Amino acid sequence: QVQLVESGGGVVQPGGSLRLSCAASGFTFSNYGMHWVRQAPGKGLEWVAFIWHDGSNQYYADSVKGRFTISRDNSKNTLYLQMSSLSAEDTAVYSCAKGRDTMTYWGQGTLVTVSS
Amino acid sequence: EIVMTQSPATLSVSPGERATLSCRASQSVSSNLAWYQQKPGQAPRLLIYGASTRATGIPARFSGSGSGTEFTLTISSLQSEDFAVYYCQQYNNWPPWTFGQGTKMEIK
Numbered sequence A: 001q002v003q004l005v006e007s008g009g010g011v012v013q014p015g016g017s018l019r020l021s022c023a024a025s026g027f028t029f030s031n032y033g034m035h036w037v038r039q040a041p042g043k044g045l046e047w048v049a050f051i052w053h054d055g056s057n058q059y060y061a062d063s064v065k066g067r068f069t070i071s072r073d074n075s076k077n078t079l080y081l082q083m084s085s086l087s088a089e090d091t092a093v094y095s096c097a098k099g100r101d102t103m104t105y106w107g108q109g110t111l112v113t114v115s116s
Numbered sequence B: 001e002i003v004m005t006q007s008p009a010t011l012s013v014s015p016g017e018r019a020t021l022s023c024r025a026s027q028s029v030s031s032n033l034a035w036y037q038q039k040p041g042q043a044p045r046l047l048i049y050g051a052s053t054r055a056t057g058i059p060a061r062f063s064g065s066g067s068g069t070e071f072t073l074t075i076s077s078l079q080s081e082d083f084a085v086y087y088c089q090q091y092n093n094w095p096p097w098t099f100g101q102g103t104k105m106e107i108k
Helices: none
Strands: A003-007 A010-012 A018-025 A034-039 A045-051 A058-060 A068-073 A078-083 A092-098 A110-114 B004-007 B010-013 B019-025 B033-038 B045-049 B062-067 B070-075 B085-090 B103-107
Touching: A003 A092, A018 A034, A018 A092, A018 A110, A034 A068, A034 A078, A045 A068, A045 A078, A058 A068, B004 B085, B010 B019, B019 B033, B019 B085, B019 B103, B033 B062, B045 B062, B070 B085
Parallel strands: A010 A110, B010 B103
Antiparallel strands: A003 A018, A018 A078, A034 A045, A034 A092, A045 A058, A068 A078, A092 A110, B004 B019, B019 B070, B033 B045, B033 B085, B062 B070, B085 B103
16 A cells, blocks of 8 residues: 655754655655645645656745755655755645645655744 | 635534535636545545546545536535545646645534
């Protein structure tokens, strides 16, 4: 069965950096585009970034463009999100999701808290 | 960017009743519309794609309709496990992929 397990979250100071990982199993990872989606406490879903199955193209929400970088290692079945210049507005649960048009499976997410 | 607007924000329904949730797009998204269900502390689950096609394993009491800018998710007879937050999402014009703000289904 499809499994997506995020890790790397934690508490970081404003202006700091963090790298999130998403370990995928149960499907051929290299065949699928992948998203990062975040959810601030008590709020709705916000799309963050997408990467093509082969890593050839990446897309970002305006709110994170220039600060976040999505990448993947298909040999390790792992998706990444490098986050920098973090602010309180980036505090959220970050989840990875499989698919391009629709997000067919989601991980449970990892909490990122930006606070001094 | 296509803005998705859901209504109502909260829907109070009794178990066994029918529930109708609405989603409106700021411009046409054709039938490129998905619905997700999210229960507290859980990851979202894909319910409907293509505006009306149920995802794998989704019970027949969930149905979607609409095209263009107006969409509806109907739950024919609410079960206790259906009380959750529901989101619509368009994938007609990306990036960005955009979600509605959600409708919370609560027990009346």
